[in-house]
Amino acid sequence: MIRLETDILILGSGGAGLFAALHAKAGAPEASVTVAVKGLLGKSGCTRMVQGGYNVAVGPGDSVERHFLDTIEGGGWINDQDLAWKLVETAPARVRELENQIGCFFDRGPDGGLHRKAFAGQSFDRTVHKGDLTGIEIIGRLAEQVWARDIRRLEDHRAIALLPDAAGAALAGVLFIDMRSGDFTLVRARAVLLATGGGPTMYRYHTPSGDKSCDGMAMALRAGLPLRDMEMVQFHPTGLLAGPGTRMTGTVLEEGLRGAGGWLLTGGGERFMLRVDDRAERATRDIISRTMIEEIRAGRATPHGGLYLKMAHLGPARVRAEFKGMVERCADCGLDLAGGLVEVIPSAHYMMGGVVFAPDGSTALPGLFAAGEDTGGVHGANRLGGNGVADSTIFGGIAGDTMAAWLRDASGFREPDRDLLDQAAGRALAPLHRNGAGRLADLRDRLATLMWDKVGILRTGRDLADAEAALADLGAELAETGAGSASPAYNPAWHDWLNLENLILVSRAILLAAQTRQGSRGAHYRCDFPEPGDLAASSYTEVRLQGEVLTAANRPVRHTRVRPAQETGR
Amino acid sequence: MTAGEVITVTIRRGGEHGAPVPVDFRVPITGDPTVLDLVTAIQRDQAPDLGYRFSCRVGMCGSCAMLVQGRPRWTCRTRVSLVARRGRLDLAPLPGLPVVKDLAVDMAPFFEKWAAAGGGFRPCESGDAVLALVAPESPARRNADAAIECIGCGVCAAACRVAGAEPGYPGPAALNRVWTLVNDVRDADGPRRLAEVAGPGGLFTCHSQGACTACCPKGLDPSRSIAGLKRAAVLAALRGEP
Ligand SMILES: Cc1cc2nc3c(=O)[nH]c(=O)nc-3n(C[C@H](O)[C@H](O)[C@H](O)COP(=O)(O)OP(=O)(O)OC[C@H]3O[C@@H](n4cnc5c(N)ncnc54)[C@H](O)[C@@H]3O)c2cc1C
Ligand code: SF4
Ligand code: SF4
Ligand code: FES
Numbered sequence: 001m002i003r004l005e006t007d008i009l010i011l012g013s014g015g016a017g018l019f020a021a022l023h024a025k026a027g028a029p030e031a032s033v034t035v036a037v038k039g040l041l042g043k044s045g046c047t048r049m050v051q052g053g054y055n056v057a058v059g060p061g062d063s064v065e066r067h068f069l070d071t072i073e074g075g076g077w078i079n080d081q082d083l084a085w086k087l088v089e090t091a092p093a094r095v096r097e098l099e100n101q102i103g104c105f106f107d108r109g110p111d112g113g114l115h116r117k118a119f120a121g122q123s124f125d126r127t128v129h130k131g132d133l134t135g136i137e138i139i140g141r142l143a144e145q146v147w148a149r150d151i152r153r154l155e156d157h158r159a160i161a162l163l164p165d166a167a168g169a170a171l172a173g174v175l176f177i178d179m180r181s182g183d184f185t186l187v188r189a190r191a192v193l194l195a196t197g198g199g200p201t202m203y204r205y206h207t208p209s210g211d212k213s214c215d216g217m218a219m220a221l222r223a224g225l226p227l228r229d230m231e232m233v234q235f236h237p238t239g240l241l242a243g244p245g246t247r248m249t250g251t252v253l254e255e256g257l258r259g260a261g262g263w264l265l266t267g268g269g270e271r272f273m274l275r276v277d278d279r280a281e282r283a284t285r286d287i288i289s290r291t292m293i294e295e296i297r298a299g300r301a302t303p304h305g306g307l308y309l310k311m312a313h314l315g316p317a318r319v320r321a322e323f324k325g326m327v328e329r330c331a332d333c334g335l336d337l338a339g340g341l342v343e344v345i346p347s348a349h350y351m352m353g354g355v356v357f358a359p360d361g362s363t364a365l366p367g368l369f370a371a372g373e374d375t376g377g378v379h380g381a382n383r384l385g386g387n388g389v390a391d392s393t394i395f396g397g398i399a400g401d402t403m404a405a406w407l408r409d410a411s412g413f414r415e416p417d418r419d420l421l422d423q424a425a426g427r428a429l430a431p432l433h434r435n436g437a438g439r440l441a442d443l444r445d446r447l448a449t450l451m452w453d454k455v456g457i458l459r460t461g462r463d464l465a466d467a468e469a470a471l472a473d474l475g476a477e478l479a480e481t482g483a484g485s486a487s488p489a490y491n492p493a494w495h496d497w498l499n500l501e502n503l504i505l506v507s508r509a510i511l512l513a514a515q516t517r518q519g520s521r522g523a524h525y526r527c528d529f530p531e532p533g534d535l536a537a538s539s540y541t542e543v544r545l546q547g548e549v550l551t552a553a554n555r556p557v558r559h560t561r562v563r564p565a566q567e568t569g570r
Numbered sequence: 571m572t573a574g575e576v577i578t579v580t581i582r583r584g585g586e587h588g589a590p591v592p593v594d595f596r597v598p599i600t601g602d603p604t605v606l607d608l609v610t611a612i613q614r615d616q617a618p619d620l621g622y623r624f625s626c627r628v629g630m631c632g633s634c635a636m637l638v639q640g641r642p643r644w645t646c647r648t649r650v651s652l653v654a655r656r657g658r659l660d661l662a663p664l665p666g667l668p669v670v671k672d673l674a675v676d677m678a679p680f681f682e683k684w685a686a687a688g689g690g691f692r693p694c695e696s697g698d699a700v701l702a703l704v705a706p707e708s709p710a711r712r713n714a715d716a717a718i719e720c721i722g723c724g725v726c727a728a729a730c731r732v733a734g735a736e737p738g739y740p741g742p743a744a745l746n747r748v749w750t751l752v753n754d755v756r757d758a759d760g761p762r763r764l765a766e767v768a769g770p771g772g773l774f775t776c777h778s779q780g781a782c783t784a785c786c787p788k789g790l791d792p793s794r795s796i797a798g799l800k801r802a803a804v805l806a807a808l809r810g811e812p
Contacts, residue, residue: 103691112703144690437618486619490671493618
């Protein structure tokens with residue numbers, strides 16, 4: 001086992017991780033800062049994949065208050081309002097920083113100022129972007145800045161356990177697998193940022209990058225930290241459906257296609273959204289996704305089991321000009337988005353839930369900080385499009401500041417609890433000595449189908465109970481399955497196994513939270529409890545792991561800035 | 571290649587140490603897969619420890635590039651039916667970079683060159699309060715936009731013989747980025763960056779034959795960017811600028 005030390009250790013190189021690294025280094029120039037990532041720096045993760053853009057209230061007539069109310073209403077009144085306020089309040093400064101310090105060159109409007117586009121669920125056009133590939137610009141520029149500084153990189157390093165000291169008083173370090181050699185690396189650090197980006201890849205159709213498997217949330221659960229709002233999984237209505245054999249399936253066709261006037265059709269070619277919502281295909285993500293599943297379950301699906309997206313009535317030339325990236329991507333799959341029909345299906349996109357944290361990035365475990373999609377509370381029951389990349393870059397930067405300041409008061413390096421270290425290493429090594437790598441793909445498929453069918457967009461108590469038993473079985477089966485006895489060096493089967501272990505644990509957390517919320521809010525819809533309940537008496541769910549057992553509680557939401565009744569005067 | 575056929579995929583397997591060995595896999599085709607799908611299927615069903623890299627699966631991250639039939643390509647957006655010949659497909663890791671294992675490479679040298687060429691924005695001192703006004707149709711914006719959407723996939727560098735032969739040469743992607751920054755009116759150094767890349771082993775090492783441009787999956791034109799840099803550097807020299 002290799003041992004390293006760094007003052008500040010950052011897990012993940014998405015918007016949260018890279019921003020934290022830059023701010024930590026700026027705040028504590030003498031400190032050693034290390035970014036560790038399960039893949040290559042700046043290439044893995046979902047910030048890179050952001051298409052639409054970044055919400056910021058900078059337009060004339062817009063205000064931070066309006067952005068705040070949109071975020072709270074979109075969130076079904078269960079957001080932590082102090083976190084949501086921090087988000088909207090910091091966004092203007094963060095966008096200026098992205099432009100002026102980091103070098104992102106966002107698109108401009110005719111007056112030369114930032115161009116802002118409309119996004120669903122918002123009372124104002126406030127989404128700043130770079131074409132429909134905003135994430136490439138943001139992460140490309142952030143990564144360049146990190147490369148240009150004295151920041152250490154641990155690429156292809158997968159974090160597997162957060163290790164407190166023997167007294168459990170504070171975090172002492174993180175155990176990694178150096179994926180290239182297959183050896184363990186123990187990194188002791190005085191401050192650690194969890195920024196591994198959640199990612200609901202346990203669903204059959206999902207949008208995030210392949211490296212994400214809820215590792216951060218699983219590690220947090222094992223370290224005893226509470227996760228909130230785990231039942232809140234956002235589905236993007238237009239995931240590409242290109243058949244089971246291709247990784248393209250599930251990837252997002254951007255929201256702007258519906259915004260521009262695209263239609264959703266049944267397998268028989270009929271529009272169906274008009275029946276449900278006056279806004280038709282422009283309704284919010286949750287409403288469209290639910291209606292799509294109802295249509296599919298009613299037997300009106302396309303050959304691959306989805307629905308059609310049609311753009312041709314807008315004129316193929318216009319579609320090709322306005323949505324070049326999407327048209328080309330579909331063409332690479334042999335599909336004609338501009339002139340034909342493309343099959344789509346709602347695709348698991350984002351987890352609103354995650355680690356409970358404070359507006360300064362701190363968590364219940366001293367020395368551990370968290371930011372980005374790994375955290376919960378900012379978005380409540382539903383995230384607005386454009387608030388995700390804002391979240392990761394804003395709270396990542398704040399956590400970087402906080403960690404730099406924390407070094408001044410924090411004690412020196414701590415020694416990780418020896419027993420916990422041995423346990424974590426033993427658990428990770430176990431599958432290497434067992435056969436059965438050939439069964440991993442099948443296990444993953446069954447998990448994906450189970451979560452899709454029973455813990456997906458439409459939920460019932462009975463389905464959840466079935467899924468609870470089935471998830472336990474899958475967990476037991478995984479424990480019997482191995483990753484083959486081949487070398488641990490850059491061995492994808494081993495990491496598939498570890499991914500599955502984390503995905504099953506976090507799936508159990510989603511399921512338990514879904515059982516606990518007996519009502520429907522935002523992304524969480526219970527067919528047996530369709531009502532949202534009293535908004536003023538809102539609660540949020542909190543899940544913890546104790547030993548092998550997950551427990552859940554309902555906690556009251558404190559409406560610290562605005563209460564549901566006040567909102568009507570708007 | 572159509573569904574139902576079986577394709578023979580030859581993968582050059584091996585690690586950084588030890589000679590790579592070509593290994594054949596026979597894969598039944600379902601649907602209309604990409605090269606990445608095929609590699610995934612091989613890893614899942616036949617070679618669980620096969621090393622390969624991908625992340626976004628939709629052409630945004632630039633981590634899935636390989637040599638496909640001897641030519642560098644992004645594999646998540648390359649369909650097998652368009653590149654396979656007579657039921658065969660040949661795959662090898664991207665050249666010019668250390669092999670981690672099988673098809674996975676370490677891209678650090680590529681980004682080290684990028685950083686060494688100054689491929690990062692440099693802020694002006696003037697502070698944060700305002701954003702630069704740049705009209706979308708202005709030459710300033712159009713010049714900066716022309717080469718901006720690079721995903722750092724390394725395909726152009728792998729196609730460039732000069733980059734392969736001259737370790738000090740920054741390569742097409744890094745120079746393409748510098749050209750974008752030279753044209754970025756917000757960058758503190760802008761045209762002053764020319765001197766940093768115009769020295770021996772720098773941009774004049776380029777043969778201008780455009781192998782980089784021919785292979786760029788994003789349709790960018792690094793060769794043209796380098797030509798722009800050369801032109802600007804010559805003009806600057808004529809004017810007696812450093
Ligand atoms: C296709 C797509 C489009 C999107 N479009 C938008 C949009 O238009 N607007 C918007 O606001 N939001 C959008 N989002 C959401 C947005 O991407 C996220 O909200 C946000 O960027 C997440 O940032 P992050 O830093 O928390 O995580 P990520 O950017 O996902 O980064 C996570 C990092 O952690 C690393 N990691 C994971 N596990 C480990 C481990 N065990 N050890 C070490 N490292 C690890 C990963 O490799 C990665 O580097 C989109 C998401 C997707 C998938
Ligand atoms: S044009 Fe220049 S950079 Fe491009 S491949 Fe040729 S030598 Fe390399
Ligand atoms: S210029 Fe093109 S080929 Fe080269 S790294 Fe950028 S996107 Fe890839
Ligand atoms: S997997 Fe991201 S570009 Fe191919």
